[in-house]
Amino acid sequence: MRKKFTDKQTKILDVAEELIAKKGFDGTSVRDICTKAGINVAMISYYFGSKEKMMSYLYQYRVQRTKESFSEFAQTIKEGKPEMQMKEIVNYVISLLFKYSYFHGFVTQEMRSMDNVKDDLLEFYQTCVGRLDEITKRGIVSGVFHNAPKSEDILTMIIGSTLFVIRNKNFYEIYVPATTEAQYMKEAEQKLKNSTLLSVFALLDYDAD
Numbered sequence: 001m002r003k004k005f006t007d008k009q010t011k012i013l014d015v016a017e018e019l020i021a022k023k024g025f026d027g028t029s030v031r032d033i034c035t036k037a038g039i040n041v042a043m044i045s046y047y048f049g050s051k052e053k054m055m056s057y058l059y060q061y062r063v064q065r066t067k068e069s070f071s072e073f074a075q076t077i078k079e080g081k082p083e084m085q086m087k088e089i090v091n092y093v094i095s096l097l098f099k100y101s102y103f104h105g106f107v108t109q110e111m112r113s114m115d116n117v118k119d120d121l122l123e124f125y126q127t128c129v130g131r132l133d134e135i136t137k138r139g140i141v142s143g144v145f146h147n148a149p150k151s152e153d154i155l156t157m158i159i160g161s162t163l164f165v166i167r168n169k170n171f172y173e174i175y176v177p178a179t180t181e182a183q184y185m186k187e188a189e190q191k192l193k194n195s196t197l198l199s200v201f202a203l204l205d206y207d208a209d
Contacts, residue, residue: 005061009047012037013061016054021102025055060117066096067124074131082139083206089131090158090200091193097162098189128155139204146205154203158196165192 005013015037019028030051034041048054073092077085132151139145165172165188176191178184 005057006047008039008043009057010061012039012044012047013054013058016058017062020058024102056117060120062100063117063120063124066100067120067127070096070124070131071127081144082135082142083144083201083208085135086132086139086200086204087197089128089135090197093128093155093158094162094189094193094196097159097166098185101166101185125152125155136204139206144207146207147203149203154200157199161196162192 012033016028016033019032019036023032030041030044034044044051044054048057070092074089077088080088129151132154136145136148136151136154140148169184169188172188173184176184176188178187
């Protein structure tokens with residue numbers, strides 16, 4: 001069953017996420033989180049049990065919020081042409097993964113295997129697949145797409161490629177020269193978007209004319 005977070009828990013998780021994004025998991029202490037959230041240290045134990053357990057709640061919270069934001073975004077572009085919608089969704093998913101890339105430093109397989117998190121991830125993936133499937137079918141009907149690859153394969157390619165880049169910076173930075181971390185992340189994200197879009201539209205046999 002989906003975990004419902006109280007307003008107080010949501011506030012703590014938002015603060016924790018902000019600090020971890022800046023300082024990393026190991027560099028963020030419980031006291032840092034409590035000070036910024038305006039609570040005493042005992043509240044972390046009360047609401048979550050421990051810092052480590054709080055991370056599993058944070059991961060689940062982020063997955064839930066990501067699903068909601070994706071659904072809202074997909075709704076805003078639903079009247080666009082199929083090729084535009086496909087491009088926007090590919091870019092959106094990649095941007096989301098890059099935006100929350102710091103999760104991959106502390107999210108363990110054990111966390112991802114928790115029933116609640118597993119259910120939320122599955123729901124999110126299925127939402128994405130459903131939307132990609134709708135767009136592909138519209139593109140086929142309108143004649144701009146001439147091939148209909150499985151939508152789950154498109155999503156696998158998008159997420160798999162993005163996670164590879166995020167987790168293998170020492171390799172990818174060879175091909176994305178940058179003087180700062182921020183510049184690298186920006187240019188790596190754009191490079192990946194460009195290459196992924198080429199691959200997706202090639203699979204769809206997109207007729208740009």
